[in-house]
Structures are given as structure tokens and as C-alpha cells.
Amino acid sequence: MRLDSIAINSLKRRKTKLLFMVLGMVIAVGSVVALHSLTAAMNRELAATFDEIGANIIVKPNTADYAVSYGGVSIPSSGEEALLSSDDIIKINTIPNRDNIAFVAPKLLGMVEYQKEDVVLVGVDFQYELKLKKWWRFQGENPLAVNHLLLGSKVASKFNKQPGDKMKINDREFTVAAILEEQGSDEDGIIFAHILTAQEVLNKKNKVSFIEVAAYCTSCPIEQIIAEIEKALPHARVTALAEAVQLRQQTIDRLSNFAYFFSILVTLIGSVLIMLTMLSAVSERVSEIGIYRAMGYRRSNILEIILTEAAVIGLIGGALGYVLGISSSRLLAPIVAEMQISISWNPLVGVTVILFAVIIGILASVYPAVKASQIDPVEAFRFI
Amino acid sequence: MALIEVKNVTKFYNSGEGQVTALGGVNLTVQKGEFLALMGDSGSGKSTLLSVIGALNPPTGGKVLIDDIDVYDLSSERRADFRSSYIGFVFQQFQLIQYLTVVENVMVPLAILNYNHKEQLEMAKKVLKKVGLENKMRRLPNQLSGGEQERVAIARAIVNEPPIILADEPTGSLDSKTGEGIMRLFQSLNREGLTIVMVTHNRENLKFVKRTVSMKDGLIKNQEN
Numbered sequence: 376m377r378l379d380s381i382a383i384n385s386l387k388r389r390k391t392k393l394l395f396m397v398l399g400m401v402i403a404v405g406s407v408v409a410l411h412s413l414t415a416a417m418n419r420e421l422a423a424t425f426d427e428i429g430a431n432i433i434v435k436p437n438t439a440d441y442a443v444s445y446g447g448v449s450i451p452s453s454g455e456e457a458l459l460s461s462d463d464i465i466k467i468n469t470i471p472n473r474d475n476i477a478f479v480a481p482k483l484l485g486m487v488e489y490q491k492e493d494v495v496l497v498g499v500d501f502q503y504e505l506k507l508k509k510w511w512r513f514q515g516e517n518p519l520a521v522n523h524l525l526l527g528s529k530v531a532s533k534f535n536k537q538p539g540d541k542m543k544i545n546d547r548e549f550t551v552a553a554i555l556e557e558q559g560s561d562e563d564g565i566i567f568a569h570i571l572t573a574q575e576v577l578n579k580k581n582k583v584s585f586i587e588v589a590a591y592c593t594s595c596p597i598e599q600i601i602a603e604i605e606k607a608l609p610h611a612r613v614t615a616l617a618e619a620v621q622l623r624q625q626t627i628d629r630l631s632n633f634a635y636f637f638s639i640l641v642t643l644i645g646s647v648l649i650m651l652t653m654l655s656a657v658s659e660r661v662s663e664i665g666i667y668r669a670m671g672y673r674r675s676n677i678l679e680i681i682l683t684e685a686a687v688i689g690l691i692g693g694a695l696g697y698v699l700g701i702s703s704s705r706l707l708a709p710i711v712a713e714m715q716i717s718i719s720w721n722p723l724v725g726v727t728v729i730l731f732a733v734i735i736g737i738l739a740s741v742y743p744a745v746k747a748s749q750i751d752p753v754e755a756f757r758f759i
Numbered sequence: 760m761a762l763i764e765v766k767n768v769t770k771f772y773n774s775g776e777g778q779v780t781a782l783g784g785v786n787l788t789v790q791k792g793e794f795l796a797l798m799g800d801s802g803s804g805k806s807t808l809l810s811v812i813g814a815l816n817p818p819t820g821g822k823v824l825i826d827d828i829d830v831y832d833l834s835s836e837r838r839a840d841f842r843s844s845y846i847g848f849v850f851q852q853f854q855l856i857q858y859l860t861v862v863e864n865v866m867v868p869l870a871i872l873n874y875n876h877k878e879q880l881e882m883a884k885k886v887l888k889k890v891g892l893e894n895k896m897r898r899l900p901n902q903l904s905g906g907e908q909e910r911v912a913i914a915r916a917i918v919n920e921p922p923i924i925l926a927d928e929p930t931g932s933l934d935s936k937t938g939e940g941i942m943r944l945f946q947s948l949n950r951e952g953l954t955i956v957m958v959t960h961n962r963e964n965l966k967f968v969k970r971t972v973s974m975k976d977g978l979i980k981n982q983e984n
């Protein structure tokens with residue numbers, strides 16, 4: 376028998392106290408792990424999004440009362456809407472910084488009726504739109520002709536359309552060139568058409584709802600490009616899509632600040648809890664510790680027994696806490712993060728968490744252990 | 760040869776009602792191989808003297824020499840080492856560790872020494888056999904009778920083969936028949952060479968001991984043989 380088996384036996388045969396301390400540890404470690412893995416996953420997801428969309432610029436008129444949206448821009452449900460014109464595309468293409476512009480992708484949004492149902496029609500310049508939406512996968516041929524349509528997955532299934540089928544919209548004959556794979560976004564409910572045809576069908580000749588400008592962007596002067604477009608198009612609002620991303624980043628930053636604050640708080644509360652429980656355990660064990668001392672146990676032996684108990688509590692609490700934290704954050708991720716994020720088991724993180732829990736357990740028990748080691752051996756002579 | 764020498768030992772306690780004199784200048788010499796009984800009224804200082812002899816309780820004044828070692832000259836950690844190798848305690852309430860099994864309780868004094876598990880187990884089994892409990896090794900203390908618990912406490916005190924056993928009313932909470940069995944056990948240990956100092960209230964026990972010392976008000980009253 377060694378001192379650690381004394382410690383383990385002492386824990387095993389005083390289960391309620393062990394349960395209490397382990398539970399405290401599990402809750403503390405679990406919530407810290409959950410919070411951190413959530414914010415870390417959100418950060419990763421954000422970085423991935425940023426890589427995908429780059430720092431594109433959205434040029435749009437100042438409108439309110441939005442009903443349907445596409446690519447971060449909404450169109451009004453009714454009434455007059457302010458629109459940009461095809462001339463604005465030329466103006467953007469002639470700003471001083473035009474060499475930094477990769478391409479300009481105009482879009483026209485509107486509602487059309489098909490088989491007595493309202494559907495959103497979006498006119499795009501497919502050549503550029505497909506470059507912007509690098510992640511789009513579709514079934515069928517590239518929609519390049521003026522009478523081609525690209526259908527969102529919901530639209531296609533609603534009207535039971537396959538690539539190659541015909542569609543008549545506002546007396547105009549179209550061919551369904553391709554069907555977009557499900558995106559899980561507004562795009563699923565949209566019919567995409569060539570912008571020139573869309574302008575005719577929607578009866579908005581030369582009109583454009585908004586324009587997306589793609590910049591060559593690893594080092595482009597985004598602020599400057601925005602300023603120049605604003606100058607060329609005083610009636611338009613120019614925003615970098617990056618701002619939306621930044622806004623989200625701020626939210627996540629705030630969340631991870633909260634996560635850190637919360638972790639420190641929970642760690643402190645957990646430590647105090649363990650310390651108090653240990654102290655009360657020590658005061659219940661005065662006569663027992665007196666016996667060990669009477670039998671020749673040194674102060675350091677008593678310290679070792681108590682700290683081993685603390686380490687075991689940290690070990691169990693840390694391991695269970697890590698499991699609880701990861702499982703609960705996986706469960707909560709879709710609700711809290713509102714995005715698809717992957718939280719995975721990571722042995723290295725697991726070991727670090729357990730180690731951390733063990734250290735916290737030991738540190739919180741130093742004072743109780745020192746108290747225990749100072750118990751007078753004469754206490755062995757006192758009985759109940 | 761004097762194994763234990765208590766020289767003019769005093770012990771004062773500060774309690775609510777002022778100073779209490781637990782030991783008022785005790786002189787006592789115990790030879791190697793003696794079996795000594797300490798008698799006396801409640802509060803006369805028997806337990807205090809036993810704890811002072813056992814290197815557990817520093818006296819206010821005087822000296823305690825065991826095997827010519829001035830035990831209260833040692834640092835507290837050295838004194839712990841001294842207890843480990845010289846003293847085996849048997850307490851009135853047995854004072855077993857409730858969460859350890861019988862055999863584990865007996866191995867407690869060995870856990871801080873350089874014995875491997877197998878050696879510890881062998882030593883524990885040997886003394887458990889001596890006290891007649893070799894078939895109840897895996898039980899917890901609360902699954903044993905009072906007499907059996909007392910035997911475990913004795914096994915634990917002797918497992919490490921210390922030269923001195925100090926026992927505080929070891930039969931105090933046992934019926935007379937069980938108590939007699941325990942006294943016989945002590946007697947046979949004494950015959951094997953162990954020096955025993957035992958506090959007892961029970962005159963019946965005196966027939967097993969070699970010498971009796973009576974205490975009154977913190978002093979040794981008389982020494983009979």
C-alpha cells in the first residue's frame with residue numbers, strides 16, 4: 376500500500392463528498408470548455424467565410440421596407456423602389472482605381488408570377504455571378520444564353536422542373552439550363568435569369584437593383600475604392616461586405632471576452648468551492664489525521680495524501696468536464712452560433728483541460744492540506 | 760537497561776478556567792521488556808503521560824529519553840520518524856481508519872517505509888495471524904466486533920516491530936471475557952520481548968502485568984511490584 380492508495384480509498388469510501396467536489400469540477404470545466412470551443416469554432420467559421428467572399432463592395436440605392444433579400448440586399452415588397460441604372464456600371468468601371476476592380480456584377484431583383492405563384496426573379500450577369508459564387512454547384516449546363524434560367528432548388532422542386540425544361544414567364548419562353556444545389560439560404564427560392572432579359576421581363580429597362588464590385592483584394596485600397604464609387608454615384612450607398620463580416624467578428628470578440636471572463640469567474644468559484652469542501656473534510660478528519668501522525672506519518676505525508684485526493688478529483692472532474700463541455704457545445708452550436716460549425720474531440724485539448732483541472736484542484740487544496748498537516752498528533756487521543 | 764526515562768516532566772494546559780496542571784513533575788523509568796500498568800482516577804494525567812512518552816505531546820518542562828534519545832530535542836518531522844520506528848499505539852476507541860480494510864489498516868504504518876506491496880502484505884498477514892484475524896482481512900472496521908477491532912489495532916501497532924507499545928485503556932470498551940483475551944495477547948507480546956506501557960482502570964487486568972504505577976493529580980503516587 377502506498378499513500379496514493381490511502382487517498383484513493385479515502386475518496387472511494389466517502390462518496391458523497393467526492394461526488395459533490397467532482398460535480399462542481401465537472402460543471403466548471405464543462406462550461407468553460409463548452410464556451411471556448413463554441414467561440415473558437417465560430418472564429419474558424421468566420422475566417423472561412425471571409426476567405427470565400429473576399430472584400431467585395433456592394434453598391435445599392437437607399438431604400439427601406441425590405442421584403443425579399445439576396446446577397447445581403449433586400450428588395451421592397453411593394454411600391455416604388457429606387458433603382459440604379461446600367462449607366463452606373465460604366466461609372467464604376469471608370470473610377471481612378473479601376474485597375475483594382477476585378478469585375479462588376481449588376482443584379483436586378485423583382486417578383487414574377489409563375490403558375491399563379493409569386494417568385495423572386497433575380498437578373499444577373501452569369502459570367503461574373505458564377506465567379507462571385509465560387510461555392511455554387513449546379514446540375515445542368517452553364518446558364519449563359521439570354522433565355523437561360525438557373526433555378527434555386529426549392530423553386531425547381533416546387534414546380535417540378537428539370538434541366539432542359541421550358542418555363543414561360545410573363546409571356547416569354549425560357550429554358551431551365553441548370554438547377555442549383557440546395558444552399559440553405561434565400562437563393563433556394565430564387566429564379567436567376569440573364570440581367571438583360573430580366574430587365575425586359577420585369578419591365579425595368581436599364582435598371583439595376585444593386586451592384587456587387589469584386590476587387591483584387593489581398594492588398595487593395597478598399598476604403599479608397601469605396602470613396603471613389605461614392606463620388607461617382609452620389610445617389611448610392613456603398614458598403615464593403617467586409618463590414619458585415621467585421622460586425623460579426625465584433626460579436627464573436629465580445630463573446631470570447633465574455634468566455635474568458637466567465638472562465639476566470641467559474642474557475643475562482645470552483646476553486647473556492649473545492650477549498651471550502653476540502654477544509655470541512657479536513658476538520659471532520661482531525662482524529663484520523665492525528666492517528667496517521669501518531670503512527671509516524673510526517674507532515675509531508677499528510678500533505679501528499681490530501682493533495683493526491685485533490686488531484687484525483689481534478690482528474691475525474693477534468694475528464695468528465697471535457698466530455699460534458701464538448702458534447703454540450705456540439706448540442707448547443709446550431710442554436711447559439713446560428714451556423715454550421717464543427718466541434719471535434721481533440722486529445723491534446725482534452726489532456727490540457729484535465730491537466731488544468733488537476734492543477735486547479737491541487738492549488739485549491741493547498742491551504743486545506745497545510746491545515747491538515749498541522750493537526751496536532753495528540754488529536755489521536757481524543758475521541759468522539 | 761532503561762528504555763524509557765521520564766525526568767521531572769510537567770505539562771500545563773491553558774483552559775477557560777486558567778491553567779490546568781496535567782503533569783506536575785513526573786519521574787518514571789521503564790526497563791526494556793517491562794509490562795507496566797498505569798492506574799489512577801479520571802483526570803489524573805495518565806493519557807497525558809502516555810502521549811508525552813509516545814513523542815506525541817511536548818511537555819512544558821522536563822525531559823523524555825527513549826533509548827537515550829531526547830525525543831523532544833528532535834524536530835517535529837524527525838520525531839514523526841522516531842514514532843514510526845519506536846512506538847506502537849493502541850487507543851481506547853481502537854481508532855481504526857474507517858475507509859480502509861482490516862489488512863489496509865495494518866499496512867498503514869508500512870506505507871511510509873521502504874517495503875514493496877508484497878512485503879507489506881506478508882508482514883500484515885503475519886501479525887493478523889498472530890491476533891487471530893487472518894480470515895477477516897478484507898472487512899471494513901465497522902464489520903467487526905469491538906474485540907476484533909481491538910485486535911486489528913494491536914496488529915497495526917506491532918506490524919512495524921517497534922520496541923515499545925503504548926496502550927490507553929485497551930479493554931475499556933470491551934466485556935470482561937473479551938478484555939481478558941486482549942490482555943493475554945498483550946502478555947504474549949510482552950513475553951516475545953515487547954515493552955508495554957498500558958493505562959487501565961480495571962484491577963482485573965493487573966494479574967497480567969509485571970508492575971503497576973498509580974497516578975493522582977498529575978503525580979506518580981506509588982509504584983508497586
Ligand SMILES: Nc1ncnc2c1ncn2[C@@H]1O[C@H](COP(=O)(O)OP(=O)(O)OP(=O)(O)O)[C@@H](O)[C@H]1O
Nearest residue numbers: 772773774779781800801802803804805806807808
Ligand atoms: N488538551 C487539553 N487542554 C486542556 N486540558 C487538558 C487537555 N488534555 C488534558 N487536559 C486536562 O489534563 C488533566 C489530565 O488529563 P488526562 O486526559 O491525562 O487524564 P486521564 O488520567 O487520562 O483521565 P481519564 O481516565 O478520564 O482518561 C485533566 O484535568 C484534563 O482535563
Ligand SMILES: [Mg+2]
Nearest residue numbers: 805806807927
Ligand atoms: Mg485518559
